[in-house]
Amino acid sequence: MIAVLGLILGIVLGLVLQPAVPLWAQPYLPIAIVAALDAVFGAVRAAVEGLFDDRVFVISFLANVSVAALIVFLGDQLGVGAQLSTGVVVVLAVRIFSNAAAIRRHLLGA
Amino acid sequence: MSATPTNDPAASRARLRGALRPRASRSQIVIGLLFALLGLGLALQVRSTAQSDGLTTARESDLVRILDSLTNRNDRLAAERADLEATREALKSGTGQSSTALADARSRAATLGILAGTVAAKGPGIDITITDPAGKVDAATLLDAVQELRDAGAEALQIGNVRVVAQTWLLDGSNGGITVDGTTLTSPYRMVAIGDPRTMSGALRIPGGVVESLRNVGADIQVTEQVQVQVTALRVPESPQYARPAPSR
Numbered sequence: 155m156i157a158v159l160g161l162i163l164g165i166v167l168g169l170v171l172q173p174a175v176p177l178w179a180q181p182y183l184p185i186a187i188v189a190a191l192d193a194v195f196g197a198v199r200a201a202v203e204g205l206f207d208d209r210v211f212v213i214s215f216l217a218n219v220s221v222a223a224l225i226v227f228l229g230d231q232l233g234v235g236a237q238l239s240t241g242v243v244v245v246l247a248v249r250i251f252s253n254a255a256a257i258r259r260h261l262l263g264a
Numbered sequence: 265m266s267a268t269p270t271n272d273p274a275a276s277r278a279r280l281r282g283a284l285r286p287r288a289s290r291s292q293i294v295i296g297l298l299f300a301l302l303g304l305g306l307a308l309q310v311r312s313t314a315q316s317d318g319l320t321t322a323r324e325s326d327l328v329r330i331l332d333s334l335t336n337r338n339d340r341l342a343a344e345r346a347d348l349e350a351t352r353e354a355l356k357s358g359t360g361q362s363s364t365a366l367a368d369a370r371s372r373a374a375t376l377g378i379l380a381g382t383v384a385a386k387g388p389g390i391d392i393t394i395t396d397p398a399g400k401v402d403a404a405t406l407l408d409a410v411q412e413l414r415d416a417g418a419e420a421l422q423i424g425n426v427r428v429v430a431q432t433w434l435l436d437g438s439n440g441g442i443t444v445d446g447t448t449l450t451s452p453y454r455m456v457a458i459g460d461p462r463t464m465s466g467a468l469r470i471p472g473g474v475v476e477s478l479r480n481v482g483a484d485i486q487v488t489e490q491v492q493v494q495v496t497a498l499r500v501p502e503s504p505q506y507a508r509p510a511p512s513r
Contacts, residue, residue, distance in 0.1 A: 156287075156292045156293070156295065156296040157284075157292075157295050157296055157299045158284070158299070159296065160295070160296035160297060160298070160299035160300040160303070161299040161300065161302060161303040162303065163300050163303065164299065164300035164301060164302060164303025164304040164305075164306075164307070165303040165304070165306060165307045166303075167300070167303070167304055167307075168303065168304040168305075168306070168307025168308050168311070169307050169311070172308075172311065173308070175308050175309075175312060180312075183305055183308065183309050184309055186305065187302065187305045187306055187309055190298075190301075190302045190305070191302070194299075194302065198280075201279060201280050201283035201284075202276045202279060202280050203276070203279070204279045206283050208289070208291030208292065208294070208295060209291065211295060212291065212294055212295065212298065215298050216298075235323065236323050260273065260276035261273055261276055261277055261280070262273060263272075263273040
C-alpha cells in the first residue's frame with residue numbers, strides 16, 4: 155500500500171514540480187526506469203508467491219537500475235550505445251513479460 | 265516454476281493483499297521511497313519525451329549527420345542571400361541612375377524651353393519702352409536693339425507679346441508699325457529682357473548705340489533696370505523640316 159502511495163506521490167511530484175532532468179542523466183533515465191519496472195514486476199511476482207522480502211527487493215531495485223545505467227554508459231563509451239541500449243531494453247522487456255505471465259497464472263489460475 | 269509453493273489463485277491473492285497491507289516498518293518506508301523515485305522518473309521521462317525535439321536523445325552520429333545537413337542548407341541559403349543582395353544593389357543603383365538621368369533631362373528641358381521660347385521665364389532684367397510718335401522707327405532699328413540685347417547676354421526676350429527666339433524675324437509694317445513673327449506691333453514698343461540689367465542697359469546706352477540713334481530720329485526710349493521681370497510670351501515650337509539630330513562624336 156505504501157508502495158502504491160509512493161508511486162502516485164512520485165508521479166504527482168514529477169507532474170507538478172516538473173524538475174529539469176540533469177543533462178548527464180538524460181541518456182540513463184529511460185533505461186533506469188525500465189530496469190526499475192523489471193524489479194517491481196519481480197517483486198509483485200514474489201509477493202504473489204509468498205517469497206517477497208523487503209531487503210531483496212530494495213537491493214534488486216537499486217542493482218537493476220545501476221547495472222542498466224552502467225551498461226548504457228559503457229555502451230556509449232564503446233560507441234555501441236544505441237545497440238546496447240536496445241539489447242538491455244529487450245532483455246528487461248522479456249523478463250517483465252515472463253514475470254507478468256507468472257503473476258497472471260497465480261492470480262487467475264490461467 | 266518449481267519454486268512455486270502453491271498454484272491456488274485464492275491463496276495467491278491473499279498473499280498479495282497481505283503484502284500490500286500497510287505496515288510502518290523501516291523497509292516499507294524505503295520501498296515507498298523507491299516507488300516514489302520510479303514515479304518521478306516516469307513522469308519526467310514521459311514529459312521530456314513528449315516535448316523534446318528528438319535531438320536530446322539522438323546519438324552522436326545522428327547529430328553529426330543532422331549538423332551536416334544543416335550546414336549544407338545554411339551554405340545554400342547564404343549563397344542565395346548573396347545573390348539576392350547583389351540583385352537588390354543592382355536594382356537600387358539602377359533606380360539611382362535613372363532618377364539622376366530624369367533630373368538631368370528635366371533641367372535640360374527647362375533650359376531648352378527658355379531658349380526655344382516654349383516656357384515663360386522670370387528673373388532680373390530690364391523693361392524697355394520705345395515711343396515713336398513720328399513713325400520713324402523701323403524694323404532695322406528694333407533689330408539693332410534686339411542684337412544689342414543678345415550681345416549683352418539677354419537670355420529671354422519679348423517684344424510686345426511676341427517671344428523673340430533664334431528664328432524671330434522683323435519686318436517693316438505696310439502702314440506703319442513693325443511686324444514681328446507675323447504679329448504687327450505699333451508704337452509704343454515694349455520690350456522685356458532677362459539678363460544682367462546693368463550690362464544690358466549699358467549696352468543700349470553706349471555712344472552711337474541704340475538709345476542715341478533712336479533719340480536722333482525723334483523717338484523716345486525708356487530703360488528701367490528691375491530686380492524681377494517676367495517674360496510671359498510663348499512660342500509654339502516647330503519641328504525642323506530638314507535638320508535632323510546627328511550623333512555627336
